[in-house]
Amino acid sequence: MLRSYLRLTLFAFGLLVGVQVPGFIDAYAKHVEARRLEAEQGLHGFQDTARRFFSGDLDALVQHYRDSDDPVFQNDAQSVEHLVARARLLEREWQAMQRPWYARAIHVLLGAERSLREQVWSSYRFQVLLAPEAIAWGLSCALLLAWLVESLLLAASFPFRSRRRYRAFRS
Known part of the structure; x- marks a missing residue:
């Protein structure tokens, strides 16, 4: 007995x-989408500048800042480069979360950005979805x-x- x-x-x-699995996957997808939209908004002004002067190439804008004689522009090159790298990472994560359910599950388990997964896990509230x-x-x-x-x-x-x-x- x-x-x-x-x-x-x-x-x-x-x-x-x-x-809990689908709830966590959904929480991760929402977190990634929110961060991606935030990163896009943060790059908006730089994207406009890159469109006007560098045919939309943000890497060329960063290189221009880096090659500038002005130390302020040189310093900002690192900041803009970090923003661009973060936006690209979030875009890749968002694209991964647009795939079929099994690919999303495997991605969150094995391939997700570790820091993002940890942020979601730390704020995840266990729930019983029906x-x-x-x-x-x-x-x-x-x-x-x-x-x-x-x-x-x-x-x-x-x-x-x-x-x-x-x-x-x-x-």
């Missing part, structure tokens, strides 16, 4: 963990976790079972 309750507890734990994808994730994780633990326990007990059966067979 205790074994059945442990199985149910394990299944419930897997279910609760699984329903959306179809959350239910599917929950059931999948619960079944997978229950199957893995059950398989590990069976594999660990296999050497002991073989000896008992062999002894019973010889008697």
Whole structure:
């Protein structure tokens, strides 16, 4: 009986963990989109300047600032270059979050920008979504976790079972 309750507890734990997956992916996507829009807004003035003088090439604008004799422009080159790099990173992350559900899940798990994922994780509030994808994730994780633990326990007990059966067979 205790074994059945442990199985149910394990299944419930897997279910609760699984329903968090789509919520976290959605929170990550929203965080990336908000940061991307903020980065675009921060670069807006520089993009206008790059359009007028460098055919829209922000790298050429940064190089122009760097090559300037004015120390203020040289100093600003680093700041603008950082803004451009951040905007490109956020654009790549946003593009990754526009792919199918399985690609988004793999990206958030393995390929997401670490600092962004940590920011989302630190502010993420656990919730139980009743959306179809959350239910599917929950059931999948619960079944997978229950199957893995059950398989590990069976594999660990296999050497002991073989000896008992062999002894019973010889008697």
